[in-house]
Amino acid sequence: MNWINELKKRLPEGQVTDNPTVLEHHSKDESYHTPRLPDVVVFPRCREDVVEVVRFAGEREIPVVPFGIGSSLEGHVIPERGGISIDFQEMNQVLEVRPEDFLVRVQPGVTRTQLNKELKKYGLFFPVDPGADATLGGMAATNASGTTSVRYGVTRDQVRDLEVVLADGRVIHTGGASAKSSSGYHLTGLFVGSEGTLGIFTELTLRVYGIPEGILAARATFPSVHNAVQTAVSVLSAGIPVARMELVDARSIRQLNQFSQTDYPEAPTLFFEFHGNPEGLQKDAAFTRELAEAEGSRGFLFETDSKARATLWEARHNLAYAFIHGTPGKKQMATDVCVPLSRLAESVENARRLIDDSSLDGGIVGHIGDGNFHALLMLDPSNPQEVAEADRIHANLVEHALNCGGTCTGEHGVGIGKKKYQAREHGPAYEVMKEIKQLLDPKGILNPGKIV
Template identity: 50%
Template structure:
């Protein structure tokens, strides 16, 4: 028996052991030592950052070019072997789990910034480029890429999951900031979805179809992104509140007043306790808003003053703002570490981060009812969120040897999602569907799910691209 066949599960459904073995042997000839069958490597590529079960692929192929991705997909398509794309593994809803085994294509070595067009304010990159890497590359151009999901994710993964993050309230999500994609389809065809023009009426919008498709319709091999001018002035602010309701009310009034905040994040009292312990801060352990303002020196000052007035009217106290880069960096690093801070508060715990998004007029109601559920529960789970666009998260940290905690988190999560749907919201504002939220799509979208299934089968009739995600086939 060959090494390629030894580790395969004889009970595996789908393509069959012989087909997978044939593909692995073929890829070994193409990639050499860039094809890994190591159990540790395979398991690393079969999990994201949360509690979802690890489901390892049969092999991991480290691609270095779009042509290699195309060749791998063609070989897998010929034998009907599943293909799962992998960037950095920072997803939260089981996106990279190899539900039916197959080949994981790791694109992290495709990490070149291919073309910067300063006059047009756009950039062309390979999918393995990370967001921090891109902004470091752009530093001397006066431009930056604002989408910031927290993790130093790959841009290919961010496009595939339609990521957003802390800056979305001002700059939008990946949906608004991807101009064009190059992708390899399930049959091995390589397509480009659009040109660099800022708008087009030429045919179906394939770019938006692939953004957020989570690797189920094509594997992204190149991305063209919008860029923005680095603002003249940036200031950050922190404001604790007497109540969570006051913090949410300040958010709603700020947005409805048209104040162009770049970031407005809510952290409840539990999250602030965890942050102080994890990040070495000494902020008040109360429900708090973190804010950031972009613009000219005068406009940034004006924005901060206006929000301070709104906050004061809603029980905000000790509103502090600063333009010092080091203070801003410390603040937002702490915010990005919120999930890790929550996890650290429960030794041995596993993170289950969930999110919903509702119309901003229903935000206060949704958050307060969720907080009530958590206060009545034996679980300790902080609330944190990008409340400027109605999106917030609950971070459950569960101990694997306490099944009652998982059952309780499932109950609260179900209530949270049904609550959001009843408010005309969504089961996921930015985490995506993966395999974690499939069961909620019918309730949210109804017959549209069957249309999604038709699109999936039209582009991937053998269901080889990341099977088991978004819609069951």
Template identity: 50%
Template sequence: MTADWKALQAVLGVDKVSWGESIRRSHARDESYHPEHLPDVVVFAESLADICQTVEFAKQNQVPIVPFGAGSGLEGHVIPVHGGISLDVTRMNRILEIRPNDFLVCVEPGVTRQALNDALRPYALFFPVDPGANATIGGMAATNASGTTAVRYGAMKDNVRSIEVVLADGRVIQTGSLAAKSSSGYHLTELFVGSEGTLGIFSKLWLRLYGIPERTVAAAAEFSTVQKAVQAVCTLLGAGLLLTRCELVSRQYMEVINKQLGTQYAETPTLFLELSGSEASVQADTELVKAILRDEGCAQFRAVQSEEDRRQLWTARHNAAYALMRSYPGLFHMSTDVCVPISQLPEAIAIAETWMERLQIRGGIIGHVGDGNFHVGVMVDTDDSEDLRRAEEFSHHVVEFALSVGGTCTGEHGVGLGKRAYQEAEHGPALAIMQNIKRMLDPLGIFNPGKLVD
């Protein structure tokens, strides 16, 4: 041990600090292929005071501290690569205040997305950011998560109004105001959203809410090729349609979804779509979407009318990655995501398909193509150096093209461990500014070291 953990236990309480191997191992990895690394100790924070006392202990002993939520990340953000403290915030799961007339809610970082929306339903409100996994709100903000609804509602940075943050020197600050807009000061909220626990630890978040639409319709549109499907999306967006979701699922993913979930979808490149609004607007938009897709080569269009069928469709989409993992027992999941300008999306996906075939990659393409963001799920044998090399080479080619056309190495998964190598290529001289901000706010380098710009 690098510190007197019993002293920390004496401050926080016996039930909040554990160095048992099973507890440490459960905080040693996320859902990525990156190797696990055990923390020295796990702290279960239950309040702002617990976070502040843990940060003070980490500062005095100069040990790393890594926030941990649901552990559903895909780039190794929560892996404590330098040991130290894994700060689990899942016990901080209270919804502190709902302001329906302001369309705002205040939550602790350990509240999960599904629990939040369950609590909001009686107010006819919902929080729209939907990364698929039942992640914690703190983790979603830390990685600037987005997901299937980003084409309409944006990412976390568009929906976090204000954050209470514990800094490395122990200060507690509030970023931003609760107003819908502000021209006052630097926008610190957007600095901390996406900072992956490297600049501060979230203890409270104010989120933007939306009214539940009167009518929602989902649809599945089948195409002969991925390129035709993606081009159809570009045409839909150009028509000014207000899509709520616009997801591409490749043939490979449709096959594993049917096999693992018992569904009977056509095993061909498919767009999963959703429109929402008033009864009249949704009906009109659905007919327009159908007509446009027919002109773009859609082989089959099926609108989903009932709530049960709509839920089944999105359950299939959300569980696609897990279905892929179950199809390759013993292998690990590498999910690389990039985001490009919409006009470059067809070529970006074509390049990904070419390299998948050339390098014999096991997996498939899936993504939020309505905003230019797509993922490739790759199953790798981490004990086979050649298999791992091919997977990493594939990811490199996908990222390289994205950067060459003004895109980004990660649209929503975050940098974590997997995308650090591309920070200089993407940001250039601005990377030094980011590193200076990191050193200013965390001079001892104790907040999630080895991640993001470190």
């Protein structure tokens, strides 16, 4: 294509490539969605490079798709209509750490573990933990969350300011450096979670936190998922500031024991983490234990040493991989509904029943304090019957969640996979979303085919 040579002239040597291996790497994410090659991949080194690419794309109405490390789970980075994949791996600088302001300024290609390594020097940390070592640009684009959001909130809650390149090449800052503001419209919140469809992030200012004085981990097994969920509700009702509270169902514990060489009892389990001062921690954990035992918990174990604690959370984080590695030839479809707490037990039980009644294998894990859980369904994407079965389960879970006032995606985002549920979930508000997309990207060049 002629325009690729044009583009190569517009950016410094080596920043634009149509090498087939590189194109292939940018054709997919970690999901089961069908890959699609971009026409070209660019590696910007600064905001001006991004402006140049977006202006170029706008002139020719070529799609542009931002790419972090490709850990998205709904096909967000797949260039469904070809075009330019913008890979941010060379914009990976932590630009500024401001300990007294609890702020950090980063480029979008910085990953969260890279950031936390840097922050540790200052006694600070960035709390959002989606499991994967995603880039912060990607996490903001999907409004990622994960195990710690019950205490610290989701990515949107951490973003103070975004530098955004708009579809017409304008550059805006959506916020500022102050902890709060009632000035103007809240564009930061609008751009976070917009999945590259409204603008492209070139810089993020994020809130960070002091590393807590003490950390305590624990796990508890329960007679049923229902008891585990009730315990979670009791913990939140009591105002215990739990930092993580994860549900892992019996099937998933079995997979985890196989993969991680742990020997946790194969029963519905809650994994907890508490952050705070040592006296408060002990009290919080003891109170949590009481609440768990009132719900029939047969074992409440503290992981006191940091090694056991690391093992526990590593095991939890590796669960999705445990299923993938344990089921050769299969891919994973992760559902991601989020429901009000009062409907969580029945939602999880419904999911378990649907999996058991199908020919598919799969486990259930949940960020239970938020009402968010994943059914991890193993399937062969080339087997139409398995795909149809997974789709049916997925659709059922979404319909159930929406009937509860919940959402089709708690944290993975819409991408390709959840687009079909948007009209049902948002009703007339979906029209407003489309109008905003049309306003900000009239030519439809920004990650077309996603969300709207």
